[in-house]
Amino acid sequence: MGRWRIILNVKLTSQGIRDYGTTTPNVDVNEHLRRDRTNITKNKIILLWNSFYGTRHFGAGAFRREAFKINKCKVNTCSLETDRGLLEKAAAVVFHIRGKMTPFPRHANLRQLFVYFLREPPPLTFENSPRYRKHFNITMTYRSDSDIPVPISRYVKQTNGTGTKHALKYPLSSKSGQVAWLVSHCNTSSQREIYVASLSEYISVDIYGNCGSYECARNTSCVEHLERNYKFYLSFENSYCKDYVTEKYYRTLNYEMIPIVYGGANYSKLGPPDSFINILDYRSPKHLASYLDFLSENEAAYLTYFQSRPLWKSVDVLGKAFCDLCELAHNETFHRIYSDVHEWWTRDSCDEKIVERIIASTKV
Template identity: 35%
Template sequence: MRYTDSDSISAPLLDDRANVEGNAVKTESTVISNNSAMLKRKKYLIILLCLSIFGSFLGIIHLVSTAPEFNQYRILRAYQNQIEEEATRANSQRPRTILFWNSFFNNKRWGLDEDTVGPDYFRDNLRCHEYRCDLTNNRDFLPDIELFDAVLFHAAEPYPFLQSVPSKRAAQQHYVFALMEPPGETKHVLSDEGNFYNLTMSYRLDSDIVWPYQVIEDIETGEAVAPAVHTKWRTVPGDWNDTSVWQLWAGKTRMAAWFVSHCETLSKREKLAAALQEHIDVDIYGKCGNLSCPYTSNECDELLDTRYKFYFSFENSLCNDYVTEKLYNAMKRNVIPVVFGGADYSRFVPPNSVIDAEDYQNAEELAAYLRYLATHPEEYMRYFWWRQYYRLSYRSPYCDLCEKLHSVPFMQKSQTYTNIEKWWMGDQCRFEAKIKF
């Protein structure tokens, strides 16, 4: 093929033009790319500048907010809050202190083993859930009487003649009205003691701290079922055979026994016993009867197991919730208790475990039912069904008191019995029994 001169000249020119145009495109692309990078850098610089300014602003605010010359009140409050928190934390760990102000029927220790007991005793002996407490009859246990968290006053006997009550008292100190006797045995003019007590500790179920002689526990759950205002008992089985009682049945040839030394009472229980004696045999041991047995031995209790079918657990007063050891001691034996008192016994013991005299119109009707049970051993045995499901136990009221003294909501609560006489004596006891005798 032959090339002309024009062909040979035009080809390089085209190549050069293409190169120039390509370079121009490349240059424009490079400029655009460079401009984009510069814009990004500017954005970053602006962002960094803003962050730096904002950080400096925050730093200035922090310096101003912490500068003592601007915030002396806030710094003071923060320090006080810190001190209060540390004090609260330390206070929550310290043992609470409880003082016996007077004796419990000539027992200065109120039945405890020593004059002063501490957290170990609460945990190991009393088996309290909350055990961080000290209990003492020593008024010098703390440097000042105001430092005790609670002071217990046994109101069933007079307070000491000298310094009958503490000479000074802290605002948060709890004064506890404590006793196990009914209102008729209170040795105080309570009208003079208004606005004195903060807490009550007694047998009554509406006390701040209930102080029962015994409690009924569910064997399966370990829960304390009674005494309580509302109780939920298991269903009484249709029939029941208690082997231990059956084995003793042949020797139970005597009808009823009563151990008593207080012969004239507000409840007139002695007259009820005399009325029953007109219909059944009742053996009375002690100062009020003509029989005796060694009080300090187990012989009296063993007599109930081996010779008697019934035991009279008669209270000296007909008062709300007043149920004493007379009932629980009998329940520990293989004998049916016959109770006479002012309590609703369904709040204290399982159904069909005792015979309540107040369920009968008169002494003759009650005696007739006792004779029926004495000649129908299968019915007699049903009164012991509860032993398969429940047991008698003891829980110290000091556990409850110790727990309350460690409770923040309780300690923040403020209460005072303005009229302790009305609370303790008003509409609590009656002088006439429902059963006629």
């Protein structure tokens, strides 16, 4: 799969502020974050305008100064607030784009940061993004080209870990099922259901949830059942969009199944290498099924997908993101202008024809 190439067209306005228009901001924000912190003393207010799926602190873990202390921020002189009466004093205002945003405020001053916060892909963005497209000057999304990236999860390699041959709790020979899929949305923009239907012609795929004939409670006991009985798990995203990957992938790394992934992220950069199977590495569902059959009969090859997992651990993402936002709130040189943030968010971001092209190519 080809990597995304983005060309940045930056110009300076008469005020000396970078204007990105509808192009992608790809300036190294870390350059700003590395600036001298010794003079940072004044407390900055970061105002959360709405909630993040019912979570008022947006996953930061706490409010006010405590949010930046518990996350061990290098700069912790910020206060996370929810009182809209503090708008005039806020250095940054965070908006969850899929939340209730009305009444939408005006900028209190030219330097105030209006943060475009979103962790869902463009097909699920709904109405708020285009409605308020001209109001934001900083992005905080799952995309790596955001000013502050906030992926769903993040794995890092441990410096003190050692790779060892992984002895499975549930031996390969004890797993009677081949491929499992737990799914609730049956018709998606990524067309994942079409690929699964084709794959099912060549290998057994048991579908749990709203879209299949198998029932399983949506809790840990369900996934444990799948772990005991299946060799592979389909971690297919509902949207094929740049950098978009969800818990469908990350969750499987905690269980003894090999995730079969389909999504727009660069999975090799997300976690343990050689721990997943990407459908885009195979010419067709038939070729993928053939490889899965091979692994099912070759335990040594199957176990290689678990060998590097002990070297990696998941780390907090949202806490780190608010640390970065606190630093930028203090940085007098940080400026952004998005003349149309919705255009940046949606333009060339997703591909809804991947599966269609794969299936069509097998018929040639």
